[in-house]
Amino acid sequence: MGILDKVNFPSDLKKLSFQELDRLSAEIRDIIIDVVSRSGGHLSSNLGVVDLTLSLHLTFNTPRDKIIWDVGHQSYTHKIITGRKESIFTIRQKGGLAGYPDIHESEYDCLNTGHASTSLAFASGMAVARDMNEKDFHIIAVLGDGALTGGMALEALNHIGQVKQRLIIVLNDNKMSISPNVGGISKHLNYLVAGRPYIRLKEILQSVMSSIPGIGKSMVEVARKIEVLMRTMMVPGSLFDELGVKYIGPINGHNIKEMIKEFEEAKKYDFPVLLHVVTKKGKGYQPAADNPVSFHSSAPFDIQNGKFIKLGNKPSYSKIFGQTVLELVRKDNKIIALTAAMPEGTGLDIVQKEFPDNFFDVSIAEQYMFDFAGGLSLGGMKPVIGIYSTFMQRAIDQIIHDFTLMDIPVVVGIDRAGLVGGDGSTHQGIYDIALLRSLPNVVMMAPKDENELQHMIYTGIRLNRIVFIRYPKEPGVGVGLDKRYKEIPFAKAEIMRDGRDAVVFAVGPLVYQVMEAAEKLAKRDRINITVVNIRYVKPFDKELILKLVRKTRKIITVEDGIKNGGFGSMVQELLISESIKKYNILSLGVSEEIIEVASRQELLEKYHMDSGGLVREIRKFLKKNILNRILNPNIDRR
Numbered sequence: 001m002g003i004l005d006k007v008n009f010p011s012d013l014k015k016l017s018f019q020e021l022d023r024l025s026a027e028i029r030d031i032i033i034d035v036v037s038r039s040g041g042h043l044s045s046n047l048g049v050v051d052l053t054l055s056l057h058l059t060f061n062t063p064r065d066k067i068i069w070d071v072g073h074q075s076y077t078h079k080i081i082t083g084r085k086e087s088i089f090t091i092r093q094k095g096g097l098a099g100y101p102d103i104h105e106s107e108y109d110c111l112n113t114g115h116a117s118t119s120l121a122f123a124s125g126m127a128v129a130r131d132m133n134e135k136d137f138h139i140i141a142v143l144g145d146g147a148l149t150g151g152m153a154l155e156a157l158n159h160i161g162q163v164k165q166r167l168i169i170v171l172n173d174n175k176m177s178i179s180p181n182v183g184g185i186s187k188h189l190n191y192l193v194a195g196r197p198y199i200r201l202k203e204i205l206q207s208v209m210s211s212i213p214g215i216g217k218s219m220v221e222v223a224r225k226i227e228v229l230m231r232t233m234m235v236p237g238s239l240f241d242e243l244g245v246k247y248i249g250p251i252n253g254h255n256i257k258e259m260i261k262e263f264e265e266a267k268k269y270d271f272p273v274l275l276h277v278v279t280k281k282g283k284g285y286q287p288a289a290d291n292p293v294s295f296h297s298s299a300p301f302d303i304q305n306g307k308f309i310k311l312g313n314k315p316s317y318s319k320i321f322g323q324t325v326l327e328l329v330r331k332d333n334k335i336i337a338l339t340a341a342m343p344e345g346t347g348l349d350i351v352q353k354e355f356p357d358n359f360f361d362v363s364i365a366e367q368y369m370f371d372f373a374g375g376l377s378l379g380g381m382k383p384v385i386g387i388y389s390t391f392m393q394r395a396i397d398q399i400i401h402d403f404t405l406m407d408i409p410v411v412v413g414i415d416r417a418g419l420v421g422g423d424g425s426t427h428q429g430i431y432d433i434a435l436l437r438s439l440p441n442v443v444m445m446a447p448k449d450e451n452e453l454q455h456m457i458y459t460g461i462r463l464n465r466i467v468f469i470r471y472p473k474e475p476g477v478g479v480g481l482d483k484r485y486k487e488i489p490f491a492k493a494e495i496m497r498d499g500r501d502a503v504v505f506a507v508g509p510l511v512y513q514v515m516e517a518a519e520k521l522a523k524r525d526r527i528n529i530t531v532v533n534i535r536y537v538k539p540f541d542k543e544l545i546l547k548l549v550r551k552t553r554k555i556i557t558v559e560d561g562i563k564n565g566g567f568g569s570m571v572q573e574l575l576i577s578e579s580i581k582k583y584n585i586l587s588l589g590v591s592e593e594i595i596e597v598a599s600r601q602e603l604l605e606k607y608h609m610d611s612g613g614l615v616r617e618i619r620k621f622l623k624k625n626i627l628n629r630i631l632n633p634n635i636d637r638r
């Protein structure tokens with residue numbers, strides 16, 4: 001029987017000895033490795049925080065005390081010891097546990113997270129509310145050194161130091177964002193870890209001076225001067241102290257005893273404190289410790305050798321994006337590739353390796369990245385941003401206020417656009433079309449396959465405009481790549497198939513699902529539909545759309561974005577503005593709701609955008625129309 005058999009809730013931890021706790025850590029690590037090896041997930045971050053999580057739940061009285069996990073990708077241990085160990089094997093699967101904290105899942109999850117750097121603002125507000133309501137519980141925000149680089153976290157620190165509410169911040173420093181952390185703050189944290197003796201000396205000096213009985217004012221003044229001297233001569237103080245948040249650390253994040261001692265101390269302060277806990281990403285599983293980047297958001301793997309299980313040979317859209325940008329940089333030194341802490345995820349890491357001067361990882365700073373790109377563009381460079389659709393939401397104001405109003409050229413590869421498997425509601429890329437479609441000067445494209453993606457990147461750079469190119473998180477279609485880039489004619493769609501019964505306008509790789517459905521409908525139902533690869537969502541091919549609408553009067557739009565305000569709405573608005581009256585339209589897309597955790601395929605099925613679902617929906621739609629015609633024979637079919 002393992003120790004974990006005895007642990008269901010945090011109260012069970014308190015009955016264990018330190019030796020048992022260490023064994024429990026090892027057991028939990030084994031479970032996490034097992035779970036992630038089967039269905040993928042965040043491995044290295046979770047392995048790093050097992051001891052930290054146990055220490056927090058041992059010290060604090062959850063769920064009365066509130067632990068907020070920033071990003072939340074590191075909450076597997078938290079889930080295991082808060083009543084969810086039996087269901088941990090269902091994590092990230094349809095109907096299973098979410099991969100991030102979820103307030104609907106457990107009372108121990110006090111905040112939904114997924115995007116970085118939100119914990120401090122929430123914790124700060126919750127602490128002020130607690131105090132105003134005269135309640136008495138602890139609020140603990142746990143954020144990584146990566147999340148700390150996000151503007152929101154820094155804005156929060158600035159405010160927390162001013163309001164001075166009672167609040168505990170645990171900084172989990174593993175030197176890594178997804179990739180090695182970058183920037184001045186990261187350097188400062190390294191300094192704090194390396195400068196431990198000096199910082200400790202400073203603390204000791206302070207406490208000695210204050211404990212000398214009857215110490216005169218002048219002595220305190222001397223001590224203060226010594227401190228200032230030390231600070232200016234050899235050790236800058238911690239950034240946090242300067243901001244008004246007491247810094248404690250560094251603390252060994254794998255020593256439960258030491259952490260409990262420090263956390264107990266932290267409870268005593270009635271102002272904000274930050275505990276700098278140092279952990280090792282991937283601890284306990286050598287392949288993940290050796291390669292924390294690949295195991296950050298891991299594919300299923302073989303536990304014995306740490307090798308990822310290959311899911312086919314088709315290159316991902318991200319890979320083609322990175323490859324194309326690299327080839328274009330080789331030809332044009334003015335192209336600058338940009339990412340906000342996602343070099344590998346966006347595929348741009350290969351540009352970083354070959355052209356470090358033409359690449360910037362700005363850390364988790366999406367807003368900054370856009371305006372930085374704006375500056376580069378104004379300076380005559382050609383910025384190409386790689387960003388996930390969901391994280392681009394952070395920079396909507398920069399896109400509107402700073403790009404569209406001045407019409408500053410940029411190319412943005414919107415990765416993970418559309419329905420995203422595994423990560424649940426926080427990571428869906430379903431809003432980009434609706435958010436960008438009404439902005440002036442914006443061009444938006446969606447490639448039907450990886451070959452078209454490379455041409456669109458090439459076209460986008462040549463257009464010298466504000467260009468967004470959206471593509472999903474999935475392997476490409478496997479069509480092979482043309483050797484030479486070509487321009488995709490501006491605002492022109494592509495007819496893939498001709499038929500007289502209806503016309504389907506499809507966005508992105510869903511074109512292929514529609515083509516499959518069209519073949520099935522032709523064979524089984526003798527229904528012949530026209531299929532159009534829309535290519536340009538904005539500005540779209542108005543003439544072609546109107547021509548085909550007039551031909552069939554039965555229109556279907558397909559997009560993996562929200563229907564309300566999305567591409568389907570754009571087509572409907574066009575028909576209204578052109579006073580076209582007699583038509584029937586079926587808009588397929590994502591409904592306005594919180595998206596459940598499921599694979600991309602399951603989500604496509606849910607919204608009838610897999611080929612089978614498309615066949616059924618189109619058949620139903622056309623039958624209804626035939627029925628309508630029989631019942632209303634005098635309908636005006638202008």
Ligand SMILES: Cc1ncc(C[n+]2csc(CCOP(=O)(O)OP(=O)(O)O)c2C)c(N)n1
Pocket residue numbers: 045071073074114115116143144145146147148172174176177178281340341342364366391394
């Ligand atoms: C706004 C936003 N941008 C990017 C990401 C993608 N992302 C998820 S975890 C992560 C790194 C976080 O690093 P850190 O906070 O240090 O946590 P660690 O994984 O190292 O424990 C990033 C960039 C995100 N979740 N949110």
